[in-house]
Amino acid sequence: MRPPAPPPPRRRRALLVGAVLIGTATLSACQLPDVSMSPSAAEVAVTSAPAATSSSPADRRSGTGTTDEAVVTSPATTEAVAAPTRPAGELDTGSATHVVTAGDRQVVVDWWTTQQATAWTADVEKSVQLAAHLEGGDPDLEVLITRFSAVLDDGTTRTSLVDDRGEFAFQPPYPYGTALTVPASPAGTASVSLDVQFDLLVETEPGSQRYFRQTVLDTLVLPFAAPAGATPSQETR
Template sequence: MPSSAALRTWLIAPALLAALALAGCSASAPWAADPSPSATPTPVATAAQPVPNDLSTGSTRRTLQAGPLGLSIDYWSDLLMDKWTAGALKPVSMNLLATVTPDDGKSVYLQRAAMLATPMNGATALPTLAAQVDTSSVAPGYLALDPYSYSQTFTVGAVPEEATHVVLLFTYDMLVQTTPTSDQYAKQTATDTLTVAIAPTPAG
């Protein structure tokens, strides 16, 4: 007959094996674990491209050549750039001074000046505003030879809210005497373009 110690060993061993088996069953197998969630790429914000603004400092000067004529033109706005909102009336003033080569006494006149404003949304053109035209009321035109100059103020009207900037096309029709004593004139046309940013409309 087995001793009491041997009997205890014989009874404990199966119980221990059963406990170990239960513990093994309760543990999850490595391949059964939920897979780690895959990392989602963080979207990279694209910085908005700055809008060019030829009047960012309030004014600019251009030098143009049209045949024998040299034109020096100053542009400016009395409206601060942060007030150049879509719905505002936006004034653009200019002053034109002409020289002629050779400087032999011929007179120079401005017959017609015009501004055409095209609102833009990025690279997309929006409907062009009505042209603004100043045609000389005197013949043959407004004297514009240095030291005399031609000055005018045009106005850019309301543009669509989505406009980011406006492109201004200026056209100048000039008349030059063929000789210092002649009543005949040669016509020269010069064009210039300005880009001006449209400021965001204040909230509220």
């Protein structure tokens, strides 16, 4: 069987022209999307970014700024400062005994008070007694006190309380005794000291009436309590 004969040349040209026209019409019907109205990347970034607001320090202080800020202030705190604790005193129990060496002898000084020493405050007057006697040494030698002095020391000033001069027998069994009146001290004084001095003449040999000098010193500290009604000081921070 023979294959069909090819179409004539004119018909082929007509078919080719028709195909070209159909393709052109198809392209004109398919329109590309309009991208001229699409926002650019920069515009998108600007649009999506939140609007930033700022206010000056003056605006924030006056409250006219656009941003609300809470101003927090720390309230002043007050701390109570405890009053100093009164240290124990030697006369808290009513009496105290000191022994001071003087050569081959000892001078024994007994201190006491009939008042309540734990309640003493700086602003009141106090009363203190003392009695001194000798122990040891040769009892046949004469011993004399030629001067006894007592001085009050409050840490700022020294005040003479007693200045007793003479020739007072001091060998056993003779003691030396006196009473001291301690005046009020300035407000705020925490303690005072009583400084006493005994100036002695000691015979060199029994009956010789020749003497040598000895000085004996002693100190008693009197601590004070806070005045009645006083409150601890306060410190504000």
